[in-house]
Amino acid sequence: MTGLCYIPQDLYNPSKNSSRLISAPSRSTLAQQKGFNPLEEKTRENMSLHNELRLTRQLCDAVIRVDGAEFSVHKLVLCKCSPYFRALFSRWSTPACATFDIPGVTPYQMCFIIDFAYTGYVPLTNVNAEELFIMADHFGISGLLQACSDFLEKHLSALNCIQIWKLTYTFYHPELRDKAFLYLLRHFEEVVSTCGDFLLLSAQSLAEIVGSDQLIVKREEIVYEAILKWMNYAPEERKEYSSLLFPKVRLAWMSPKYLRENVNEREFVESIPELQAMYFQSLKIIPDHWRETSYRSFICPTLEKARVPPALMLAIGGWTERGPTSLIEAYESNTEYWKRAPMTTETPLICHGSVFLNGSVYLVGGCVNQFNAVHRFDLASMTWHEASPMHSKRCFVSVTVMNGFIYAMGGCNGPQRLNTVERYDPRSNQWTLVSSMHEKRSGASCTTLNGRVYVCGGFNGSQFLSTAEVYNPDTDQWTMIANMSSKRSRLGVAAFGEYIFAVGGFDGVSRLNTVEAYNVSTKTWCKIPSMKKKRSNFGISVMDDLLFAVGGFDGVSTISDVEFYDIKANMWVKANGMKMSRSHLSCCVVDRLYNTAYFADHPNSPQLNHLPSDKEEETEQ
The missing domain is CATH 2.120.10.80 (Kelch-type beta propeller)
Incomplete structure (x- = not known):
């Protein structure tokens, strides 16, 4: 069971010990809106009771210690929330042990983890969502991990989608990774122009992006110019990746004028035999393509394959x-x-x-x-x-x-x-x-x-x-x-x-x-x-x-x-x-x-012919 408290940054500042929280219903509450569930109602009552006992330090049987800060807790509650705590209390310590030092986490983060274990809520902001996502992954708290994932997905933007995409490779969460990557593909032009993380992408990551059929751009020239921007950020180190990146550009969808006036002037293009052959090949076939004479297969099919339309x-x-x-x-x-x-x-x-x-x-x-x-x-x-x-x-x-x-x-x-x-x-x-x-x-x-x-x-x-x-x-x-x-x-x-x-x-x-x-x-x-x-x-x-x-x-x-x-x-x-x-x-x-x-993906499907345009019979009255 999980729930979210979405807190605007200006309304929640831990350094000021603010308690102004904007509550959203937990999943159990949402389920009850569809129909009363006695089991979920009982669970919610138990959580409320357990949290009241924790806050008054009654019947607590363990102390979690983080950098000198101590949190009185009930082992059973934390065991139900996280396999990490279950192993800590049952296998990694003796039954008599009552104080547990937890490394690799701050008191601020542990406070959220314990609050979530007892209440099913967590105050998420654009500032703490990523670090709590990492903590939830570390402690195996699936409910908190999903809550953070939902928050990050909801707040995807051109400025953070690359960072979240990379985050999900370090901390495995394929659903969020796919959502972040899809957002990146759909907002590629804005990402290139506004996101500093774009210039820090690895060559392999950039190749994955610009090579995707689902990359949404109004003009293929945008893809070409994005690669140039990335390469010019560190030209000497990145020149070697030209043969990896430029073949991903769908040259057949660039205007012949742009190809003549821009692409041919780039020295590094002429210095790469594979790309030079591809370029001259394109100049031969693109005029036919732009005259709409046919959708015939080009000599190099990857040049003419259209990207998915937005x-x-x-x-x-x-x-x-x-x-x-x-x-x-x-x-x-x-x-x-x-x-x-x-x-x-x-x-x-x-x-x-x-x-x-x-x-x-x-x-x-x-x-x-x-x-x-x-x-x-x-x-x-x-x-x-x-x-x-x-x-x-x-x-x-x-x-x-x-x-x-x-x-x-x-x-x-x-x-x-x-x-x-x-x-x-x-x-x-x-x-x-x-x-x-x-x-x-x-x-x-x-x-x-x-x-x-x-x-x-x-x-x-x-x-x-x-x-x-x-x-x-x-x-x-x-x-x-x-x-x-x-x-x-x-x-x-x-x-x-x-x-x-x-x-x-x-x-x-x-x-x-x-x-x-x-x-x-x-x-x-x-x-x-x-x-x-x-x-x-x-x-x-x-x-x-x-x-x-x-x-x-x-x-x-x-x-x-x-x-x-x-x-x-x-x-x-x-x-x-x-x-x-x-x-x-x-x-x-x-x-x-x-x-x-x-x-x-139906360029070679049978095309419809224009029907005879005789006068249409219609009645306005």
Whole structure:
């Protein structure tokens, strides 16, 4: 049994004998929240009694002495906590022995160890967590070791992840080691720029990092420059490791201009025959790669192997010239390519919503099967599961995630447009009705920002809407906000920065490429540069600080075109298009997955051809 007291450093200072502790429930308490456990309750009472006896020095049968400091204890309590003390009291001393000198530990550390043995709590801070982790390993206190591990994992940062990673090699804890290494891979660029421990890595450790397929970088040049930074810290001593480190760089993912202007100028590159051959080999094959002529195997396969993407944008289902589809495409943020995903929806889907929550993709509503059906795809196990259906059938539904819940708004149940809203709790697998919107809306779009749900535009059965409203879950109330400058149905809405973006759509006459953004502070809409392509019924997502508009219908045909808005440059940029033209699709971004390599590792899978882009038949009313 263990528990944690998380103490901010400014609230706990042992040198001042402070007793201000912020308590968190022990594991037994957490278990009891799920159901009363008489055995755990009895254990907790016993611990409380034992600690009271210790503090009053009653019935104590041993004294632990550390650097002159003495702690009166009960042998039985320490034996139950640690195999070290069990051996000390039973095998390494005589029964008559009552005083025990413990080397290699400070009185401050021993105080925590004994407190944990009696209470199951320990006050952890960023200052003491690592040393208590080491002490817990030394004394074999599994509960304290896990408590420290959980704390260190929770407080991983770019500044300490290397230190914690190295710590777990000295003190074996594979789970924390994997978590620290994964954090390092996911925050590599920040680690290189801010963490002094990076320059002190061994060549073998650096090779393990830069050679990992799961290393997340937006540009491969970052990896190359990181190696240079490490080598330049001690150039004479580290030059010999060039042949170990530079072959780990995926040269095929560096721009030819960068290779010509930077890599070739490095004397140490030219001085290494193996690397020089690799470099010139890359210059021959990279132009083909950048022209996207093929994914053929290169002469040196390690040069072209893409790293695992930090995130994937999924384009799910939709309407094609051949009808509804169940196919899913994945856009990799690091390679900027679309690939056929290794799974499909169970049935073809159009006019549905999709969201990513707790490692699963949820598909909500739609117009092909039951309008109220909800399906969940578990990305860890790669399996589909049927979730509880919604209360209402919803086609052209608006779906978003906030505070661990899925919200489904409006839509069309066949004959009627809806203003009703329901919320899904994945823990209970139940949908609950919440307050209805002021407007009936199908073909609207929604997003969340700062703990609020925003829904914009749509069609109410007779009118195309420019109205928008916001939902406050604390009061369970919808409030109208300022109208958009244009009527928009089948639009895309996304939170980007501190704004709510309303993109494209259909105004009842034509498809739109205009964009406007709602400032939640000033409560006003402002104009944003227009998209390159007019579109409605498209997918929208934010990934890597870019706002993507995916596919859709341009008024003439279903399209595969993709573009993104760069908020820093204040402009729309054309991106690589999907392999399939489709509209009425949905998009969502998945990240923080352990198996994204499974999605990314299909460069030679059969590619989809562009479908004929004849005029799409759709009805707005």
